[in-house]
Amino acid sequence: MSADTTPAKTPGVGPVEGVAVYDVDHPAPFIEAPRKRTSKTPRSTRGNFEMAAWLFMRLSGVVLVVLVLGHLLIQLVLDGGVSKIGFAFVAGRWASPFWQGWDLLMLWLAMLHGANGLRTVINDYAERPNTRLWLKGLLYTATVFTILLGTLVIFTFDPNIR
Amino acid sequence: MATPTMDKLEALEADNGSHLITVTFRIRRFNPEVSADAVWEDFQLDIDPKERVLDALHKIKWELDGSLTFRRSCAHGICGSDAMRINGRNRLACKTLIKDISPEKPITVEAIKGLTVLKDLVVDMDPFFQAYRDVMPFLVTTGNEPTRERLQSAEDRERFDDTTKCILCAACTSSCPVFWNDGQYFGPAAIVNAHRFIFDSRDEAGEQRLEILNDKDGVWRCRTTFNCTDACPRGIEVTKAIQEVKRALITRRY
Ligand code: HEM
Ligand code: SF4
Ligand code: FES
Numbered sequence: 001m002s003a004d005t006t007p008a009k010t011p012g013v014g015p016v017e018g019v020a021v022y023d024v025d026h027p028a029p030f031i032e033a034p035r036k037r038t039s040k041t042p043r044s045t046r047g048n049f050e051m052a053a054w055l056f057m058r059l060s061g062v063v064l065v066v067l068v069l070g071h072l073l074i075q076l077v078l079d080g081g082v083s084k085i086g087f088a089f090v091a092g093r094w095a096s097p098f099w100q101g102w103d104l105l106m107l108w109l110a111m112l113h114g115a116n117g118l119r120t121v122i123n124d125y126a127e128r129p130n131t132r133l134w135l136k137g138l139l140y141t142a143t144v145f146t147i148l149l150g151t152l153v154i155f156t157f158d159p160n161i162r
Numbered sequence: 163m164a165t166p167t168m169d170k171l172e173a174l175e176a177d178n179g180s181h182l183i184t185v186t187f188r189i190r191r192f193n194p195e196v197s198a199d200a201v202w203e204d205f206q207l208d209i210d211p212k213e214r215v216l217d218a219l220h221k222i223k224w225e226l227d228g229s230l231t232f233r234r235s236c237a238h239g240i241c242g243s244d245a246m247r248i249n250g251r252n253r254l255a256c257k258t259l260i261k262d263i264s265p266e267k268p269i270t271v272e273a274i275k276g277l278t279v280l281k282d283l284v285v286d287m288d289p290f291f292q293a294y295r296d297v298m299p300f301l302v303t304t305g306n307e308p309t310r311e312r313l314q315s316a317e318d319r320e321r322f323d324d325t326t327k328c329i330l331c332a333a334c335t336s337s338c339p340v341f342w343n344d345g346q347y348f349g350p351a352a353i354v355n356a357h358r359f360i361f362d363s364r365d366e367a368g369e370q371r372l373e374i375l376n377d378k379d380g381v382w383r384c385r386t387t388f389n390c391t392d393a394c395p396r397g398i399e400v401t402k403a404i405q406e407v408k409r410a411l412i413t414r415r416y
Contacts, residue, residue: 047376124344
């Protein structure tokens with residue numbers, strides 16, 4: 001044994017580490033372990049919602065390929081391209097229940113798909129609970145408004161309006 | 163017969179007339195007792211290009227600056243303690259040869275991302291291991307213990323062979339952008355280790371583990387970026403394992 005056997009004043013703190021900041025009367029601050037279950041942790045965040053949302057993105061995506069590409073083709077390419085688009089063109093298409101149904105489905109699927117996609121983006125990038133809350137509130141409001149307005153227009157469209 | 167990289171290395175060698183080359187290591191230093199900011203610090207070494215980044219870190223710590231702090235244990239790619247971001251990619255320092263990572267330019271070395279840096283290259287792994295514990299990474303069975311080992315066919319073993327190779331180095335989880343932004347996500351490594359038991363024919367808690375991963379912060383947060391598969395030093399097809407867990411959830415529910 002070496003001569004230097006003076007016991008350290010605080011157990012566990014050697015002389016190299018300098019003066020002890022904490023001791024029995026001044027314990028180190030308690031740091032909550034990450035991912036620990038506390039009273040603030042929600043009891044369960046499981047459920048099938050995220051799975052349903054994930055599935056919906058794939059399924060609506062497949063349908064949207066047909067709906068959106070078909071839509072773009074008709075509107076922008078075929079039969080003279082954009083120059084033909086006007087009130088009369090829209091009125092002519094919406095005279096048929098088939099195109100009404102097409103547009104209604106496209107509206108709902110694209111809006112829900114896009115809104116759910118943005119919800120994921122907000123979950124990924126907004127870190128503070130309050131930021132998340134506000135961004136999602138804005139998103140859901142805009143989504144509901146657009147879907148309802150679009151649906152209203154498709155169903156109540158009057159080709160004879162002046 | 164020299165390969166292009168060997169040509170470059172030979173050019174570097176000519177300078178000092180030995181097989182050693184001069185390499186700059188640009189290391190992200192952080193010491194909370196000195197400064198709240200992390201800084202890049204350059205170290206120049208004459209080193210054999212066939213050595214590994216871990217050897218270079220040893221040389222720096224032993225000969226240039228003893229305060230350089232990093233984890234390593236086995237030094238042979240088995241313990242998983244020395245995952246770090248080398249030239250912007252997560253790798254094990256003990257499995258990365260200097261000649262393979264363009265030593266003619268400064269080699270950057272920094273701590274893995276998404277976990278709190280404690281000092282230099284050492285991060286707090288607690289959240290990572292908590293997510294690992296949460297998926298119950300142990301065999302769960304019911305009934306009496308058999309008197310002999312639990313037998314399994316070669317095909318049944320093959321089903322989850324890939325995910326048995328994990329060494330819990332965190333290279334995958336700390337390469338995932340979803341984890342960077344929200345540490346509540348279980349992360350690829352936890353899912354890989356759940357996969358290892360979910361698809362093990364001897365285990366009986368697969369359903370329970372699937373339910374755990376059917377969480378708001380579970381498998382559905384995966385965005386299929388493949389960063390984890392690229393990062394894994396064991397060559398595990400991490401993204402594929404995650405997708406298999408998603409598929410198992412869907413087929414068992416619908
Ligand atoms: C044309 C056919 C489409 C297909 C096949 C498709 C497919 C997908 C899929 C599979 C995802 C999920 C990605 C992931 O989970 O990582 C996604 C995300 C998303 N989609 Fe679509 N989609 C289509 C059209 C649309 C349309 C018309 C919109 C806008 C209204 C849209 C907006 C979004 C947004 C905002 C996201 C989230 C972005 C992200 O996850 O990075 N998509 N899409
Ligand atoms: S899956 Fe690969 S990268 Fe991820 S912790 Fe395991 S060994 Fe490391
Ligand atoms: S030191 Fe053990 S894996 Fe690199």
